Amino acid sequence: MNLFIYDQTFEGLLTIIHDAIEMNIEPDKIISTKYFQDDLFATKYNISTDPYKFDKLWNKIKEKSNEQNCQRIFKAFLSELPDIEITIYDYIKLIIETPYNIEVNFSEDCVIKINNAQKKVGRESQRVLMFVRFQKTIDDIYYASFDPKYNVIPLTVSHFRNRFADQKWVIFDTRRKFGYYYDLENVREITIGKQKVSFESGKVNNDILHMSEKLFQKLWKSYYETINIKERKNIKVHMQFLPKRFWKYLPEKDFKSELILN
Amino acid sequence: MKFETTNKLKILASAAKYDVSCASSGSNRPNKDKGLGNAAPWGICHSFTEDGRCVSLMKLMLTNHCIYDCAYCANRKSNDIQRTTFTVNELVELVIEFYRRNYIEGLFLSSGIIKNPDYTMERMVRVAKELRTMQNYNGYIHLKSIPGASEELQHQAGLYADRLSVNIEIATENNLKMLAPDKNFKSILIPMNTIRDKIIENKEERRKYRYAPRFSPAGQSTQLIIGATPDNDKHILNLAGKLYNSKKLKRVYYSGYIPVNNYDKRLPALNEPPLKRENRLYQADWLFRFYNYSINEIVNDDYPDLDLEIDPKLSYALRNPWLFPVDINKASLGTILRVPGIGVLSAKKIILGRQYSKLRLSNLKKIGVVLKRAKYFILCNELKALTINELLPENVRKIILRENKPLKQFNNAIHKQLNLFTVN
Numbered sequence: 001m002n003l004f005i006y007d008q009t010f011e012g013l014l015t016i017i018h019d020a021i022e023m024n025i026e027p028d029k030i031i032s033t034k035y036f037q038d039d040l041f042a043t044k045y046n047i048s049t050d051p052y053k054f055d056k057l058w059n060k061i062k063e064k065s066n067e068q069n070c071q072r073i074f075k076a077f078l079s080e081l082p083d084i085e086i087t088i089y090d091y092i093k094l095i096i097e098t099p100y101n102i103e104v105n106f107s108e109d110c111v112i113k114i115n116n117a118q119k120k121v122g123r124e125s126q127r128v129l130m131f132v133r134f135q136k137t138i139d140d141i142y143y144a145s146f147d148p149k150y151n152v153i154p155l156t157v158s159h160f161r162n163r164f165a166d167q168k169w170v171i172f173d174t175r176r177k178f179g180y181y182y183d184l185e186n187v188r189e190i191t192i193g194k195q196k197v198s199f200e201s202g203k204v205n206n207d208i209l210h211m212s213e214k215l216f217q218k219l220w221k222s223y224y225e226t227i228n229i230k231e232r233k234n235i236k237v238h239m240q241f242l243p244k245r246f247w248k249y250l251p252e253k254d255f256k257s258e259l260i261l262n
Numbered sequence: 263m264k265f266e267t268t269n270k271l272k273i274l275a276s277a278a279k280y281d282v283s284c285a286s287s288g289s290n291r292p293n294k295d296k297g298l299g300n301a302a303p304w305g306i307c308h309s310f311t312e313d314g315r316c317v318s319l320m321k322l323m324l325t326n327h328c329i330y331d332c333a334y335c336a337n338r339k340s341n342d343i344q345r346t347t348f349t350v351n352e353l354v355e356l357v358i359e360f361y362r363r364n365y366i367e368g369l370f371l372s373s374g375i376i377k378n379p380d381y382t383m384e385r386m387v388r389v390a391k392e393l394r395t396m397q398n399y400n401g402y403i404h405l406k407s408i409p410g411a412s413e414e415l416q417h418q419a420g421l422y423a424d425r426l427s428v429n430i431e432i433a434t435e436n437n438l439k440m441l442a443p444d445k446n447f448k449s450i451l452i453p454m455n456t457i458r459d460k461i462i463e464n465k466e467e468r469r470k471y472r473y474a475p476r477f478s479p480a481g482q483s484t485q486l487i488i489g490a491t492p493d494n495d496k497h498i499l500n501l502a503g504k505l506y507n508s509k510k511l512k513r514v515y516y517s518g519y520i521p522v523n524n525y526d527k528r529l530p531a532l533n534e535p536p537l538k539r540e541n542r543l544y545q546a547d548w549l550f551r552f553y554n555y556s557i558n559e560i561v562n563d564d565y566p567d568l569d570l571e572i573d574p575k576l577s578y579a580l581r582n583p584w585l586f587p588v589d590i591n592k593a594s595l596g597t598i599l600r601v602p603g604i605g606v607l608s609a610k611k612i613i614l615g616r617q618y619s620k621l622r623l624s625n626l627k628k629i630g631v632v633l634k635r636a637k638y639f640i641l642c643n644e645l646k647a648l649t650i651n652e653l654l655p656e657n658v659r660k661i662i663l664r665e666n667k668p669l670k671q672f673n674n675a676i677h678k679q680l681n682l683f684t685v686n
């Protein structure tokens with residue numbers, strides 16, 4: 001059994017896929033250092049990440065297919081689904097070995113899998129754009145917590161940067177404990193401590209909350225409640241579109257998820 | 263922002279909530295000079311109400327005072343209700359503060375008529391102007407044009423708004439006059455024509471000078487109330503068709519009538535709003551806008567009303583069994599699109615996928631075809647199954663109805679709307 005180990009990064013994954021193809025060794029399993037457990041009977045390939053190899057393979061994929069397909073692979077990677085690495089390997093190998101465009105050949109298993117994974121990721125990142133709620137702090141930073149199923153915050157940064165160009169903001173992934181900070185010029189990756197924000201409720205501590213923040217949350221909540229048309233009530237659809245797992249960070253849902261179903 | 267604003271917000275949001283249009287799509291206004299906001303071309307929902315509607319724009323009325331007396335409207339002059347009016351500043355602040363917190367995509371502003379159409383429209387335009395020019399706000403703005411307002415004001419509205427709308431509400435002129443004595447078709451169609459012409463003119467202009475200011479870049483829309491009058495679906499859909507074709511509307515919204523003035527005997531007494539019919543109308547609307555059906559194929563003299571039990575696409579297929587079964591591996595895109603259970607995306611995937619190998623049922627399933635429905639209408643690279651021709655249409659109808667979960671069917675149109683902006 002051939003076991004390939006990479007450092008959790010996308011660059012790392014492409015580096016080992018580059019080597020596997022180059023050495024003509026079929027990996028049976030690709031695993032990140034985070035989940036690696038020693039297996040005495042496997043042949044282990046522990047290859048360090050190499051930007052040169054990454055570029056080489058990335059450009060080759062671009063050349064053989066297109067930019068959109070590269071995006072698709074990256075999104076599938078962000079899904080963090082079990083065994084997505086080996087699927088990405090199969091997919092890239094197929095692209096390189098097939099003379100025509102394989103991305104629409106839905107009779108290939110890995111094509112379907114990549115597509116499904118990237119679709120899930122796309123949908124989740126769309127949900128970040130929908131359900132992120134900023135809380136204004138005393139130093140005029142707009143802060144938002146999010147708890148995405150997949151690692152999608154990186155995909156949303158450009159949207160928020162374009163849209164909220166004139167306000168400082170932070171979007172923090174409470175599951176993966178990292179986030180991004182926009183300071184009116186640049187976006188930086190950051191981590192924050194638990195003291196100022198509760199990872200459970202996503203709320204900024206009262207002592208650093210802007211004076212007006214509670215008022216606008218209240219106004220928004222009363223707007224939300226007012227526009228409800230009781231004659232049309234349909235809780236099932238409501239839950240389908242606004243799944244409970246998002247409620248905890250929504251002021252209009254009071255940041256909690258009990259209330260409903262009565 | 264005072265306590266009073268909270269009250270105004272409640273009153274004026276409640277007054278505006280029956281306008282179903284909430285779409286924030288169709289505009290791609292960029293962020294200008296590092297200002298606030300932009301309009302995403304595909305629109306974004308930021309929440310969902312308990313009735314499952316998308317909350318994208320903040321829908322408010324400038325005022326619920328009104329000099330008119332439309333029977334179907336909660337704000338009509340003869341109703342004894344609490345009335346109030348936003349100041350321009352209050353509205354601007356609400357939009358900006360909500361937008362900055364990512365609560366909304368923008369503003370949908372309508373209004374009751376105070377004093378006269380121009381007076382009202384002028385104030386609405388001031389809100390939009392203030393947002394665009396003083397606040398450098400580039401998020402979405404939808405203004406509901408006031409029938410009878412001057413052309414100059416309509417023009418200014420279009421310069422600041424992403425979308426304009428004039429609501430027809432009632433599908434026949436006689437019924438409109440009966441229910442809204444202060445309105446007539448002319449007062450609605452004139453501003454519609456003006457807006458259409460200006461949009462076309464503006465597109466020409468922008469072809470020549472790229473920097474010419476935009477006029478209502480997301481086009482115009484209207485709303486029809488369903489079930490307040492006896493007008494049938496054939497009539498409604500034909501009117502919608504004309505609005506799309508000759509008025510170049512981007513969207514026609516259908517809004518199931520919700521009885522707000524029970525005392526008015528000109529209106530029917532309904533136990534519940536005709537939501538299912540509303541949903542079927544949206545489905546029919548999709549068929550002629552995206553699936554190349556003609557209106558006459560969907561509703562005609564023999565079938566003047568949509569079937570409430572099954573969707574219009576299935577209904578068409580059952581009425582025209584000789585068009586089936588369709589060979590998935592040979593048929594054209596247009597033909598495949600007419601198979602119940604196959605949507606636009608899956609149809610395109612079929613065309614792409616079949617280049618490499620003949621498609622089987624298992625491939626179709628992976629592509630996203632709803633086989634439970636489609637199987638009676640197709641042939642693929644497998645043993646022939648029983649199709650509509652062997653089973654007969656009435657039996658297929660029965661089987662599908664039995665298998666269908668009512669909820670799913672009911673929400674089809676909403677799903678489709680949602681699919682528009684989910685990334686594929």
Ligand code: SF4
Pocket residue numbers: 328329330331332335336337338339373374375442
């Ligand atoms: S014009 Fe008619 S529909 Fe509009 S607010 Fe006045 S009464 Fe209501």
